[in-house]
Amino acid sequence: xxxxxxxxxxxxxxxxxxxxxxxxxxxxxxxxxxxxxxxxxxxxxxxxxxxxxxxxxxxxxxxxxxxxxxxxxxxxxxxxxxxxxxxxxxxxxxxxxxxxxxxxxxxxxxxxxxxxxxxxxxxxxxxxxxxxxxxxxxxxxxxxxxxxxxxxxxxxxxxxxxxxxxxxxxxxxxxxxxxxxxxxxxxxxxxxxxxxxxxxxxxxxxxxxxxxxxxxxxx
Numbered sequence: 001x002x003x004x005x006x007x008x009x010x011x012x013x014x015x016x017x018x019x020x021x022x023x024x025x026x027x028x029x030x031x032x033x034x035x036x037x038x039x040x041x042x043x044x045x046x047x048x049x050x051x052x053x054x055x056x057x058x059x060x061x062x063x064x065x066x067x068x069x070x071x072x073x074x075x076x077x078x079x080x081x082x083x084x085x086x087x088x089x090x091x092x093x094x095x096x097x098x099x100x101x102x103x104x105x106x107x108x109x110x111x112x113x114x115x116x117x118x119x120x121x122x123x124x125x126x127x128x129x130x131x132x133x134x135x136x137x138x139x140x141x142x143x144x145x146x147x148x149x150x151x152x153x154x155x156x157x158x159x160x161x162x163x164x165x166x167x168x169x170x171x172x173x174x175x176x177x178x179x180x181x182x183x184x185x186x187x188x189x190x191x192x193x194x195x196x197x198x199x200x201x202x203x204x205x206x207x208x209x210x211x212x213x214x215x216x217x218x219x
Contacts, residue, residue, distance in 0.1 A: 058100060059171040066093045070128065072165040074111070077123040079131055087128060090169055091135035101140075103172035104128045106147040109164040110157070114149055121147030121167075128167045143172060 062068060068090070070083035079087065094102060106121030125144035133139050153164040 055171055055173055058097065062093060062169075062171055066090050068169050069166050071162050072124055072167075073162075074109075074160050074165065075120070077120065077127045079127055084131065087131050088135065091132050091137055094132070094137050094141070099174045100171055101143070101173045101175060102132075103143040103146065103170055105168045105170070106144070106149075107152060107164060107166045107168070108150050109159070109161045110150045110153065111160055112150075114151075118147045118149035121149045124165075124167050128169065141175065 066089040067086040070079070070086045072078070072083070073080065094100065104125040106123070106125035108117040108121050108124075110117075112120070122144070125147060129139075129142045129144040132142055150164075153161070154166075155161045155163050157164075
């Protein structure tokens with residue numbers, strides 16, 4: 001009896017293996033996943049649990065949609081027409097996100113002393129903040145407290161370089177904690193509302209008692 005039993009088990013395993021395109025260690029339905037099946041759920045979970053950094057996401061969007069950098073003439077913190085046009089685009093973006101805060105970093109080229117260039121970089125950052133305030137952005141959403149001076153050049157050179165004479169605007173945070181509207185009970189609320197709206201024979205008394213609107217088990 002042992003030989004037929006072993007043969008039967010072997011045949012059954014062969015049939016299961018032939019019928020399934022996935023290994024026995026793969027999750028059920030894994031063969032249906034084209035590569036992005038779980039990404040929306042994963043993203044929603046990360047947002048709802050606070051694991052996805054909203055500041056990083058908004059920063060990437062800001063850098064992709066508007067010019068985050070403006071440039072300056074040598075030894076100047078004056079905003080020329082090109083800089084003002086870029087800042088108008090920044091202001092238009094910032095208005096869309098009323099809780100977001102922004103920080104402006106100042107930079108210079110390497111001509112001059114390090115101390116002078118740090119002060120110049122700060123003046124440039126403050127000029128940008130002042131312009132954005134003039135565009136209607138609240139001052140408590142803007143910071144101009146950081147100057148890297150000549151320490152972070154885009155182009156490595158000891159001479160004058162316009163691309164190094166710049167400010168960079170970035171998202172720095174939010175004015176208050178972002179509310180988690182989807183707290184895991186959204187589907188439950190919708191279900192209860194669905195049951196109440198579909199229940200036949202409801203009365204004014206039932207409307208005042210939501211639990212009475214839901215049919216009891218066994219009914």
